[in-house]
Amino acid sequence: MSEIRRILPAERELLLQVHEVFEAVRAAETPELAPVPAERYAGALEHPPPNSELQCRAAVEDGKVLGQLWIYLPHKENTHYVEAELAVRPDHRRRGAGTALLEHLLRFARDEHRSELVVTVRTAVDGGPSRPDTGARFLEKRGFTSALTEIHRNLELGDLDQTTESRLWDESITAAADYELVSWIGRCPEQYVEGLGRIDSQIFAEIPLGDLDLRPRTVDADFVRTREDRAEAQGHTLVRTIAVHRATGEVAANTVIYVHAGEEHAGQAITIVDPAHRGHRLGLLAKIANLRQLREHHPGVTTIWTGNADTNANMVAINDRLGFRPVDALVSYKRKLDA
Template sequence: MSIAIASFDKSDQTAIDAAFQVAAAAQAVDLPDFPQLSRQQFEGGIRHPMPSRSLRMALATLDDVSVGYLVLYLPQAENVNNASLELVVHPAFRRRGVGRALYGHAVRVLRELGRKRIIAATVGPLPEGPDRPAVGARFAAALGAQPALGEVRRRLVVDQADHAAHDALLADARERATGYRTVTWQAVTPEEYVADVGYLDSRLVTDSPTGDLVLEPERVDAERVRGVERVLTARGRSPYHCGVVHEASGRLVAWSMIVVVPSVPRHADQQITIVDPAHRGCRLGLLTKIENLRYVLAHEPELREIDTWNAADNKHMIAINEQLGFRAVDAWTNWQLDI
């Protein structure tokens, strides 16, 4: 048996199709509660990378059968010594050296590019959660990677949400948020808030727990905000936003975003929620999350599940999410490896 690794790019539809089949098979085994992977989701990520990021891809074949793939995400503005790695092996072909072959290819490419560090994530079980294969964690540890940040995925099942409790939480948050008002929008940020969204987005690495990950804060300006919006549109994703405006200054000082993939309308991801440090203590994070949850549910009647990830030691945001009814599902580990 011979393992072959071949690079490909976004113009190679045959290779993209083969990688998609591997990804779909792996997700069905490793994350069975995820919605079935759609081709739109997978291809969108390859064809439309985020601003200031380039990709390198490779496909692994075993006796001419596609058995694994690799995507390297290469920051081009900040964190230029880093590379994020997505390495997936078909469940039927694991423990045959495919992962090692893909990893070896990745290291050769990254060294040629002058990169010094790989960051990658794996999933595992929680003590009282559903079973999850430990194959990813074992592989990362065997390569010498170090666990740098632990996260937990939580899920809100919409039909089980306690809307009366949400009403009470929202009333309390509004009472505490005197001098602020909420605004909502889809897709394109209103021009008067785009600089503030960039500022808040830039604070994410500074304000959120990052464990031992070696990360620089991103400098997100209005141009990059618009670039992200274009990418999400090109990928066929529908973002819903809620912000909080400080009425005295007119600035947007808190922001939350939920993203829906129309091809999988029952599922969404709760992504960033962040509050300007100068405006904390007024329940603005809770306010934006509840208002945005209501906003997305009013526009997405088929939505049934919302997932979110938090650093395991982000006690403040975890408390907010659990108040809203998010419950822990599985554990995720961000690994780091110097090359």
């Protein structure tokens, strides 16, 4: 009989097994996705996103991790919400570990007085590789419903057509004549911290969230610096480009790529344009400028991964024009909990 217990960052041997479980699932079900090095797991637990907590709960039997929950718990805004990823070793399925972990998660969410529980699963998309539907069916049978579908895409930098990139740049630069693109590696220059926080505070108000109840959060200077401290502590490098309105000095657009030390795969995170400054192709220009900066300073990166809600037509169109191609979908399954 397995027990479900919390695994702490110092428990390196158990965290290595957590890594093994995720890698076994990736190899069996989603081999096209980038591998995650073992050291990232302890770092993520030790350095969670600002104003939140990450926890790992595992089903352990005779010292062996059979399955686990990776839990995200906001502590400032969105304290009604909890999100988790559930994984069970492929060779230990249909023996009750997944059900026990999910029941544990439901109790945990209620104990934390959370009213919205989200569990994410991978599904196939048109033109992408096959994906099993067992995770989705498992959740649907237990009262979860699909709330948001995020299409994950990748870009092989070696396949990026330079002629197309130059044409897109030339076609767009005139529309952005009233803006200056500013790029940097690492920490945000002090003069842009407030503006960066202001535009990032708009994220949950502006990006499509489907049926998820995620409310806007305040991103202030402390949040920006804590986020940078977290990235540095985990060995990540932030590659960022913003667009600044020349007349007012406002930060009008922001895009960032996370480069992971020693890895060929990087993650394209948020790209956002202030609604007051849309219509100037700032999203496209900022992303092109940031890709150029990435190639110059991190030539070892070969692949960029990104994800966008399937209803985010504008950003999907930009990614398509740059050559990103769909791989699969990350679907957020939601269940409302009684108070």
